[in-house]
Amino acid sequence: MNQKITIRDVAKYAGVSPATVSYVLNGVKKVSDETKYRVLEAVKELNYQPNFTAISLSKRKSNMIGVMLPLVDDSLATIFKENHYYSEVISGIEYVSRKNGYDILISGAGNPEDCKNWITKRNLDGLLFLGTFSENLYKEMKTLSTPIVLIDTYEEYAKHYHNIHVDDELGGYLATKHLLQLGHRSIGFVAHRLTNSPVDTKRFIGYNKALAEANISVNQELIFEGHDSSFENGYRMGEKVLALGDKLTAVFATSDILALGIMKALNEHGKQVPHDYSIVGFDDLTISNYSTPSLTTVRQDVFKKGVVSAETLIQAIEGKIQTLARIHLPVEIVKRDSTSKR
Amino acid sequence: MNQKITIRDVAKYAGVSPATVSYVLNGVKKVSDETKYRVLEAVKELNYQPNFTAISLSKRKSNMIGVMLPLVDDSLATIFKENHYYSEVISGIEYVSRKNGYDILISGAGNPEDCKNWITKRNLDGLLFLGTFSENLYKEMKTLSTPIVLIDTYEEYAKHYHNIHVDDELGGYLATKHLLQLGHRSIGFVAHRLTNSPVDTKRFIGYNKALAEANISVNQELIFEGHDSSFENGYRMGEKVLALGDKLTAVFATSDILALGIMKALNEHGKQVPHDYSIVGFDDLTISNYSTPSLTTVRQDVFKKGVVSAETLIQAIEGKIQTLARIHLPVEIVKRDSTSKR
DNA sequence: GTGAAAGCGCTAACAC
DNA sequence: GTGTTAGCGCTTTCAC
Numbered sequence: 001m002n003q004k005i006t007i008r009d010v011a012k013y014a015g016v017s018p019a020t021v022s023y024v025l026n027g028v029k030k031v032s033d034e035t036k037y038r039v040l041e042a043v044k045e046l047n048y049q050p051n052f053t054a055i056s057l058s059k060r061k062s063n064m065i066g067v068m069l070p071l072v073d074d075s076l077a078t079i080f081k082e083n084h085y086y087s088e089v090i091s092g093i094e095y096v097s098r099k100n101g102y103d104i105l106i107s108g109a110g111n112p113e114d115c116k117n118w119i120t121k122r123n124l125d126g127l128l129f130l131g132t133f134s135e136n137l138y139k140e141m142k143t144l145s146t147p148i149v150l151i152d153t154y155e156e157y158a159k160h161y162h163n164i165h166v167d168d169e170l171g172g173y174l175a176t177k178h179l180l181q182l183g184h185r186s187i188g189f190v191a192h193r194l195t196n197s198p199v200d201t202k203r204f205i206g207y208n209k210a211l212a213e214a215n216i217s218v219n220q221e222l223i224f225e226g227h228d229s230s231f232e233n234g235y236r237m238g239e240k241v242l243a244l245g246d247k248l249t250a251v252f253a254t255s256d257i258l259a260l261g262i263m264k265a266l267n268e269h270g271k272q273v274p275h276d277y278s279i280v281g282f283d284d285l286t287i288s289n290y291s292t293p294s295l296t297t298v299r300q301d302v303f304k305k306g307v308v309s310a311e312t313l314i315q316a317i318e319g320k321i322q323t324l325a326r327i328h329l330p331v332e333i334v335k336r337d338s339t340s341k342r
Numbered sequence: 343m344n345q346k347i348t349i350r351d352v353a354k355y356a357g358v359s360p361a362t363v364s365y366v367l368n369g370v371k372k373v374s375d376e377t378k379y380r381v382l383e384a385v386k387e388l389n390y391q392p393n394f395t396a397i398s399l400s401k402r403k404s405n406m407i408g409v410m411l412p413l414v415d416d417s418l419a420t421i422f423k424e425n426h427y428y429s430e431v432i433s434g435i436e437y438v439s440r441k442n443g444y445d446i447l448i449s450g451a452g453n454p455e456d457c458k459n460w461i462t463k464r465n466l467d468g469l470l471f472l473g474t475f476s477e478n479l480y481k482e483m484k485t486l487s488t489p490i491v492l493i494d495t496y497e498e499y500a501k502h503y504h505n506i507h508v509d510d511e512l513g514g515y516l517a518t519k520h521l522l523q524l525g526h527r528s529i530g531f532v533a534h535r536l537t538n539s540p541v542d543t544k545r546f547i548g549y550n551k552a553l554a555e556a557n558i559s560v561n562q563e564l565i566f567e568g569h570d571s572s573f574e575n576g577y578r579m580g581e582k583v584l585a586l587g588d589k590l591t592a593v594f595a596t597s598d599i600l601a602l603g604i605m606k607a608l609n610e611h612g613k614q615v616p617h618d619y620s621i622v623g624f625d626d627l628t629i630s631n632y633s634t635p636s637l638t639t640v641r642q643d644v645f646k647k648g649v650v651s652a653e654t655l656i657q658a659i660e661g662k663i664q665t666l667a668r669i670h671l672p673v674e675i676v677k678r679d680s681t682s683k684r
Numbered sequence: 685g686t687g688a689a690a691g692c693g694c695t696a697a698c699a700c
Numbered sequence: 701g702t703g704t705t706a707g708c709g710c711t712t713t714c715a716c
Binding site for chain 2: 049050051052053054056057062064074075076077079080081082084086087088090091092094095098103104105106107108117120121122123230231234235260261263264267286287289290291292294303
């Protein structure tokens with residue numbers, strides 16, 4: 001009973017043709033002020049709501065953008081559960097989209113085919129990729145003309161799309177530098193999964209750089225690599241750190257989640273942070289300020305990341321951007337209680 | 343160049359009419375096996391992707407469901423940032439939806455009008471409400487015939503819709519009972535916001551019940567009420583707890599986030615959990631297992647909640663459900679290190 | 685300035 | 701069994 005009101009009803013009510021109503025609604029052509037007024041009145045009177053589906057079909061523009069997330073075990077659960085980072089990016093995306101009249105569709109990425117089909121089936125105006133996907137997927141997507149923005153991607157193929165990151169290398173540098181300044185010489189590096197994560201690789205480069213500046217050579221023994229960014233994984237890495245005894249006095253973990261897991265493991269084995277080990281994380285999740293001890297970390301503005309990504313995508317969709325964007329958001333070190341002088 | 347392939351192309355390729363293709367694709371009417379085969383071949387050959395927009399317009403069914411979340415400061419950021427609970431529900435919703443051929447649209451709830459318009463504009467097949475909204479909104483939505491599932495709602499008006507909760511009252515009871523069994527007699531109750539949160543009210547009833555069974559009368563002084571479910575709020579409540587000195591020895595908080603904030607405050611003021619205070623939370627977020635000390639809490643299966651909600655909604659959409667669903671998911675107490683004998 | 689009408693890609697009577 | 705055709709609600713040439 002709500003859905004019933006069509007452009008035709010409005011036209012009839014205003015005593016004009018459907019075309020005219022459409023003109024007014026789209027701000028197109030020169031419609032006389034008087035008819036325009038009549039139409040607008042009718043729209044208000046009837047509480048007319050344009051049917052986006054029809055518009056979408058007619059204009060080939062859906063005003064919807066797709067947000068692709070990596071799937072773990074065929075579900076988003078792990079990703080959301082273990083790293084609330086993602087949901088925070090999404091809130092930024094949602095905010096900008098809503099303000100610009102776009103809706104967001106969220107889906108886990110299946111194979112490249114599904115992904116392509118999703119776009120055509122749903123008439124998506126643009127796509128946002130959050131996280132790392134297979135190179136294959138990026139290649140496949142290239143055959144589409146839909147604007148795509150990649151978040152946190154450094155892969156070779158990523159160059160063909162708009163890119164948003166934070167300054168991961170600087171983050172790694174700052175974290176390590178901070179530990180060095182506190183007098184630590186043997187600093188562990190715990191990555192989510194180094195071999196396969198360009199983000200962590202960048203942070204690793206920063207780590208190396210800081211060490212080099214301090215004339216410390218990288219000790220492969222102190223490089224730990226897990227499987228994912230989960231507390232559980234962090235906990236396991238923490239146990240590995242413990243196994244090395246006093247071979248190291250500090251750890252830089254590439255995510256807060258990892259750092260928190262490490263702290264837990266150290267703690268349970270009778271070690272004190274920061275007395276026995278100094279720990280630095282990355283992200284600055286809200287929880288990191290409320291852990292015991294509170295976590296020293298590299299802050300990135302995750303909401304902002306979502307905002308900028310969505311803004312870039314929408315600009316691309318609306319043709320307001322010509323070249324490929326390549327945006328680096330700043331990071332900063334936040335000193336709290338998980339680090340102290342050696 | 344992908345979008346180009348329409349049902350007409352397929353029809354031509356298979357040497358049949360568009361209608362026949364449609365029949366085959368929709369499994370409708372009796373099409374001879376032979377033509378069916380030819381059509382399917384053509385579909386495969388051409389990699390035909392049905393245009394959902396067109397289907398949506400024609401069938402008045404979008405295969406999209408809307409997920410409404412409460413807005414704080416006009417953004418979802420707070421809600422996602424402070425309570426990763428929501429994203430976990432969403433993963434459950436996403437999983438079921440994807441498996442059933444539905445896409446999910448996520449949006450913050452503005453006013454009731456916007457919400458109604460969203461449905462009609464986007465042709466949404468159903469709506470999922472996560473959290474508490476104004477009574478007004480529920481009333482407004484009643485004028486629509488779109489199926490709606492409410493999650494975590496106990497409001498009077500909620501009765502007109504499908505409802506999914508966990509057994510909040512039992513959860514409150516179990517938490518309190520656990521503390522009583524440990525010998526605590528003065529147990530604080532910290533709510534997110536009692537007056538306005540039916541969920542917390544239920545948990546409060548459980549708390550009262552357990553106390554009554556132990557012949558302990560409720561002490562109003564021990565009831566704390568905040569503004570939201572944030573670490574920050576928990577921290578403030580923790581300070582209030584501290585101010586009461588030894589008037590209480592244990593606290594039941596209605597969310598893990600709150601509990602974690604409380605622990606932080608206690609900790610920073612030199613108190614030991616569980617030695618000085620026993621703390622019980624609610625939710626069993628992943629972080630709760632990795633905090634120091636790990637948190638005793640009432641577990642609810644949040645992913646499952648999302649799954650059941652989406653299943654219910656989809657069944658309602660597809661007419662496979664006649665009466666209003668009213669589902670209570672189980673809870674259980676998970677004993678960890680934040681509680682100990684008095 | 686405004687309107688008639690074709691068409692976006694698909695569905696579903698209805699006819700054959 | 702299969703095809704014709706009239707919509708679904710909107711946009712957009714192209715006349716007037």
